[in-house]
Amino acid sequence: MTPTMLLPRPDSVASGNGVFTLDTSTGITASGELAPTARWLQSVLRPATGLPLPMTGMAAPSPGGSTLALDLDPDLPAEGYRLACGPGGVTITGGDTAGVFYGCQALRQLLPPQIYRAAEAAGVRWAVPYGNIEDAPRFRWRGAMLDVARHFMPKHGVLRFLDLLAMHRINTLHLHLTDDQGWRVEILRHPRLTEVGSWRRESQLGAAPDAPNDGRPHGGYYTQGDLREIVAYAAERHITVVPEIDVPGHSQAAIAAYPALGVRGELLETSPRWGVNTNILNAEESTLGFFLEVFDEVMDLFPGPFIGIGGDECPTDQWDADPRTRELIRERGLAGSRELQAWFLGRIGAHVAARGRRVFGWDEILEGDVPEGIVVASWRGMTGARTAARRGYDVVSCPDDQAYLDYRQSELESEPIPFAVPLTLADAYGFDPVPDGLTGDEADRILGGQANVWTEHMDSPRAVDYYVFPRLCAIAEVLWSRGERDFDDFLVRLRTHLARLDALGVEYRREDGPRPWQTRPGIPGKPATRADWAELIDGLVASIKI
Template sequence: MRPSRLVLAFCLGCLASAAASGAAPTRMPALIPMPARVELGGGRVAVDPARLRAEGAEAERVAAFFSDLLRRSGQADAAPGAGATITFTLAPAADGPREGYRLHADAAGVRVEAATEAGLFYGAVTLWQLLDAEGRMPAVAIEDAPRFAWRGLMLDSARHLQSVEEIKSLLDAMALHKLNVFHWHLTDDQGWRIEIRRYPRLTEVGGCRIPAGDGGRDPATGTPRPYCGWYTQDQVREVVAYASARHITVVPEIEMPGHAQAAVAAYPALGSVAGPTAVSSDWGVHPYLFNVEEETLAFLENVLAEVIELFPGRYIHVGGDEAFKRQWENSPAVQARMRALGVEDETALQSWFMARIERFLVAHERRLIGWDEILEGGLPAEATVMSWRGTEGGIEAAEQGHDVVMAPSSELYLDYLQTDLPGEPPGRPSIIDLQQVYAFEPVPAALSAAEARHIVGVQANTWTEHLRSFDRVQHAMFPRAAALAEVAWSPKDERDFAAFRARLPAQLERYRALGLGYAHTPFSVRVEVDDRDADAARVRLSNPLGFEDIRYTLDGSAPDADSRRYTGAFDLAPPAELRAAVFDQGSPLAPPVARRIDAASRLRRDEEHLAMCSDSLTLRLEDDGPADGPRAIFNVDIFDPCWEWKDAPLAEARAVRVRAGRIPYYFQLAQDEGNRRVRPAATEHGELQLHAGCDGPELARIALPAGPAADGFATLETALPAGTGSGDLCLFFTGDTRPTIWVLDRVELVPGR
């Protein structure tokens, strides 16, 4: 069974017959990812979920999974009387791809057939999506198989740990998106999260760090409070088995030669510099590298031997990224080792290092995969490249005859923010929205047909520096994982974002039925208020995904499907309590947003409604306290902490009042350190300076206190010079205040000229 192009082919005779009988034509089902070929018949088929027939042990396992999925989504008892039977059939002799399947439903019953259990499993997922709440589905014939063999999702458990149950829930979600590779990032500078029995200090020491600031202190005693956690080998086996039952391969990542600080903290002799270190509480790029002595290589091989026993999949990910060579350059021992090996420079040394590790993996019937930096200095013979710094590394590797998984940070890093709306949680700079994920094409046009065959798949990565809770992990992943799934599974030429968007509301219903967390922000309302005129505010509403049915109220009541529909920008006379939500077929897609528009809001801006002056490296950062529970969130450009209020009504104000917070500066920037802009301070603790525009004259400055008040904030107020006219207001803090940094929380103009 070889899938053809996606054919949204309706059975015209069936439709004509349905029309003659007065039945409504069946519309295309909201499947994600869309199958390779769909042919719709006329009418709908009533299915009895209790009437399952499975032929063979593999089919019985799939039927049991399907039955449990119906139970978990509340559809197990949806049969309208005597419905049709569902039959799962394994047909090993069938011609077709390993993960392909056929699904056929008509009045005689529903049949799912595949050559392998994996294909049958994916057919069951499609069948589940086809069934409605009443146990009915369209008459349909589907012939389907994935475009790529590697359909991956990566989770970083090194920076913040997730429980085994949370990992399992993620694997469940992956299976329902037909994603089949779980890349598990288990070691890094901030934590070693996998038990290695031969080296217990890797978890006893490397599995704990003291978080920066108040988060690392006991609120009652002020003593250090470590953040600890790791997975036992029994827990790892449990996760691997759970994934395997869902036809997901777990690919572990053990970082080397860089991102090694947690390991070096546990066993200092592994490092390239003398002396002990601690597990890092900072984010960013760290200098620690494993040395290249035989004892260290033997250590890494012993670690990998235990990893191989735990993970039966073909691939072991060994990192290889961001291994900046300063420690190797400054180490006499490393330099002597290079001379003994006849290696000319540190880049070639990393290539030698990876080739040595690859030989060990190949001898144990495993295959090395690493980030695209492993290309530098020469690629090991059988290595696979995961291209994250754009697609260029993937192109180079494919041209050399190596397999490639495309995972560029510019399109597929899910810890980047999804929208520019205020409701986004902490995250990394810039925005990767749903449209951008969906538009990514894994096979570059620059490759020949033979080279293109080396693009074995595509993967999205979720780093967790700023994702302290599993709720935030889910927000980052979903619904962007749905877009990834369609990129990875569906035929290239048939991808259409407008059609995908139309199917998303049904996907959200599935998420809710299974209790899967997802981001509401893509389905929320962007509110833009032009309040330069004190007597009339101009309001514009929009949705990041382009959903057009926006309903709103102005009296503070919750909007519903009968509320006023937004048709274009409108004026209102303050005060007003605006509430707005996006609707689809009469149902809201996200909770309503609320915005108070009055005289006070006109003279106040929270940090999320201010612009960054240069936007060099803007992050959405969380405060360090309280130790437990919700924390304040700030937008800050860590390269140039400077905020701008455009068109501020300064002429109406006699003073400016600022609420500023202070958070730890927990970043290591390696070669980017020189890009930080530090404005000179004139007083001991620096100042808050106010300028008329970022390049304009100084309006005022306020000396900063030694620290914030007990609540973590400082309130600063200064008079404006007489004659100050309205215009852009620029605010920044002077001085290098590390290990902390001041951030802006709120700016208020004090009226009364």
């Protein structure tokens, strides 16, 4: 058993002499509380091995048999585990059920990579090397955001994505469910949100401002039954799903469905163009009431502690030019449109808090009064993370230049639709969620970090694979593993890990660049230099209230 077999890198590995081999006598033992984890372990080991792996309680194995034993130890940390392999089998002990689950993920990595195949792999010896592993995560929020608004990912693709997150010890899926280009969650009280807002007549093809449209309708949405299934599937893998309904900007799909929600009351279409949109929600009490009903249904579907309300990229041009909005600002005793945005988000935040949940929002929220109990997603560099932590708010770091997986992966001209600055595998591995200059108490406000997968230029799960992997492998290790980082060591372990992704059919980016079918020749991008991008981000965060 060697550290080169495992990704993310564990805290400690001690090797032994010999191997334990799974065979027809091997069973799984687990207490009642761990029965769901044992059933999951059966489900991922049986297809490739063809072994029955019967499950029992904590009774001793039959004479001559061997076991995969699952147990709990409250002295271990939350999500931590201990894996011991010897002549009698493998024992996985966790500080909680999540820790046992992560120990099972480690066990899979100790087996040959064919274990990740979905049908029996003949001629493979299913051997686990003797030794011991002790491990626990660095951060409690280890996340990935998936944008299903720009390009819809069908339910089966989301379930597959959840399996890939679990494989990498990621415990949070932030689902970006609404935007100008699509509304993806069924709301029973407001059916036109999906009848009208879930599809658009075409999509922008490329990143340049003058890029053409493709002339192809695009759409889809999740029924409430779908979302309950996704949430339950995620929970079985110890992943919390955080829904995001983006307001008051990024709302054209909702306005297309219900024009009275807009400032001008115009008939709009679900937007076929990317970028920051000036069509935003009006600030009437009726619009606020509409969205409180939306959030009520969303909170019924997603039982986790965090509810995303967006708050990002909300140009106030329409508010500033609208007499009715200016009247509302005066009536509410506000100083201007930025305070109006804070008022709107504050009302939603109070409603969310009254349901016992916490608001999760982008770092633009720091430009005004902040809803109580908020978790700030710091995306425009690390300014938001540093400011929020110093002001006493919890933070999830997701700086664009280190964790935005829609950014191009190299300077190669063959990169598909090259956008923004290069974010290489080494850049992703260099991500640190804790910004410099914080005190110990301030650093404790950093819950962790996440990779963000914006899908303007990812029109299929195959494209998502290319942009996400293996950079997500690097970020997963950053968020899980403690101690000094060594990129060269990571590359050694990654090359072993890629065989697992191959077995799963993940179409990741190869070390030497995209395969011909992963390129997008002739489709314009919007690349930038790091200096120009840093200047842009500095301008965007200038309004954050220190």
